[in-house]
Amino acid sequence: ADVEESSKPLFAGLSDISISEDIPVEGDISVPIGSQNADNDLSTLDEPVKDTIMRDLRAVGQKFVHVMYPKKSSALLRDWDLWGPLLLCVTLALMLQGGSADSEEDGRPQFAEVFVIIWFGSVIITLNSKLLGGTISFFQSLCVLGYCILPLTVAMIVCRIVLLGSSGGISFAVRLIVVTASFGWSTFASTAFLADSQPANRKALVVYPVFLFYFVIGWMILTFSPSR
Amino acid sequence: MSEPQGSKNTNTEPWGGFDDNIIQGSNSAVIDMENMDDTSGSSFEDMGEMHQSMKEEEAVAAEAEATEEDTGEDGEFLGMKGLKGQLGRQVADEVWQAGKRQASKAFNLYGNIDILRPYFDVEPIQVRSRLIESLIPVRVINFPQKVAGELYGPLMLVFTMVAILLHGMKTSDTVIREGTLMGTAIGTCFGYWLGVSSFIYFIAYICNAQITMLQMLSLLGYGLFGHCVVLFITYNVHFHSLFYLLWLAIGGLSTLRMVAVLISRTVGQTPRLILCGTLAALHMLFLLYLHFAYHKMVEGILDTLEGPNIPPIQRVARDVSVVANTVVNATIKTIAAIVQTQ
Numbered sequence: 001a002d003v004e005e006s007s008k009p010l011f012a013g014l015s016d017i018s019i020s021e022d023i024p025v026e027g028d029i030s031v032p033i034g035s036q037n038a039d040n041d042l043s044t045l046d047e048p049v050k051d052t053i054m055r056d057l058r059a060v061g062q063k064f065v066h067v068m069y070p071k072k073s074s075a076l077l078r079d080w081d082l083w084g085p086l087l088l089c090v091t092l093a094l095m096l097q098g099g100s101a102d103s104e105e106d107g108r109p110q111f112a113e114v115f116v117i118i119w120f121g122s123v124i125i126t127l128n129s130k131l132l133g134g135t136i137s138f139f140q141s142l143c144v145l146g147y148c149i150l151p152l153t154v155a156m157i158v159c160r161i162v163l164l165g166s167s168g169g170i171s172f173a174v175r176l177i178v179v180t181a182s183f184g185w186s187t188f189a190s191t192a193f194l195a196d197s198q199p200a201n202r203k204a205l206v207v208y209p210v211f212l213f214y215f216v217i218g219w220m221i222l223t224f225s226p227s228r
Numbered sequence: 229m230s231e232p233q234g235s236k237n238t239n240t241e242p243w244g245g246f247d248d249n250i251i252q253g254s255n256s257a258v259i260d261m262e263n264m265d266d267t268s269g270s271s272f273e274d275m276g277e278m279h280q281s282m283k284e285e286e287a288v289a290a291e292a293e294a295t296e297e298d299t300g301e302d303g304e305f306l307g308m309k310g311l312k313g314q315l316g317r318q319v320a321d322e323v324w325q326a327g328k329r330q331a332s333k334a335f336n337l338y339g340n341i342d343i344l345r346p347y348f349d350v351e352p353i354q355v356r357s358r359l360i361e362s363l364i365p366v367r368v369i370n371f372p373q374k375v376a377g378e379l380y381g382p383l384m385l386v387f388t389m390v391a392i393l394l395h396g397m398k399t400s401d402t403v404i405r406e407g408t409l410m411g412t413a414i415g416t417c418f419g420y421w422l423g424v425s426s427f428i429y430f431i432a433y434i435c436n437a438q439i440t441m442l443q444m445l446s447l448l449g450y451g452l453f454g455h456c457v458v459l460f461i462t463y464n465v466h467f468h469s470l471f472y473l474l475w476l477a478i479g480g481l482s483t484l485r486m487v488a489v490l491i492s493r494t495v496g497q498t499p500r501l502i503l504c505g506t507l508a509a510l511h512m513l514f515l516l517y518l519h520f521a522y523h524k525m526v527e528g529i530l531d532t533l534e535g536p537n538i539p540p541i542q543r544v545a546r547d548v549s550v551v552a553n554t555v556v557n558a559t560i561k562t563i564a565a566i567v568q569t570q
Binding site for chain 1: 345347352388390411
């Protein structure tokens, strides 16, 4: 009711106002030149491609170093990216392609199978650690698991070099040692990052699937044999 | 505009009540069946789902209220002028809202992994004790035995069995079909766990056994622990008699445990017989299948490992030709000698 009473004089007065040229309208409309501050983050579109690639490569390389020397740093978790895992996954899958004496459709693990196993294994481990009450996010966990495949990829390269020489019992022993060491390294590196985000008494429950995952990948590497 | 408020009050029944989309009229005319739960409304997963969908209904009803008020005012304000454009826009808006509601409902119902969270709430000690208990048959069968409804242990055991199967298949370099073997291993293990659980749950439903799907999944999953142990031992030590012994001993123990739990939850002789006979047969035969399906490959590999460099067929052919040559030469010489002496 109060609102209606005070609005009546307002509405009543509106009909008397007419806009004429007598009332000066002046002011200053100008756009400050410094408003391009908001564009600074988006201006990476204008930089040369070399800069973009080098920046990303440097970030990936830095994370590789973190994996090879797993200290308790949070760099891997803070700025996660999936370039490194993609690179490693593709390299591993390509190298596992190389040799099949009988080149029928059922030869070595196909590229797609290695890819699918690595990515779906990572997804399942991530879901498992989240369901067990982990505080790590989905993509951070994928990032860590993907980067920790690096030792196994190095082992794959070493195995291929060893297989170039001989393929007898000694080479098998050497390959076994190399793959076992790198598998242990991978598991240790990933638990150094993942286990911190779990409640203390459940670390074993999270480490076990990671162990299985790298075991399967290690087994694929160990039983790889090139064609003649 | 008082109808949407009325819809909130009628959802007071414990089982969720009927959905009042019919009364509102502007939404879909279909009764939402997912709130009318008919089976065990007291089990945890059903209550969780119901609460979820009830929360969603409230949020969605509040949203629908707000949008209806807005679009109602717009319609009245414009009057006849922009009727066609406004109507078209309104219809499109309604369709979009309805689609978004359905999609978000479906996603929150099925894509929410928090539904599974209670089933993973275990400690390592619990998992260890349950693994060992899965090989110990219970004695008391006239009282329903407790079955832990947990999915972490069974899931890890299935993955372990996949890894053991892969290890068993790859014992030599000459294994062909390695790529598809991986898919076969995963398919076999998961197919057994999920398929046989569902099948036994269905038979249990027919035979009036008191067991839920989750408990059946958990029971069968832990029963795979015995299989894992047997396969792990026999893929490394290839003795037929050892396998049969382990098959009967460990396979039998884990089967007996599952059978005892099921018997304790079933009434009547015939249902018990049907249920437990089926489960025992499937469980034992699966272990037999897993061993023998990859056994021929193992034997074949053992043969080829003896002569890695010489393909056997060529060797035999060469020997035959050498033997034949020497025989022919010898006969010609003897014939020549005989002819000469004569």
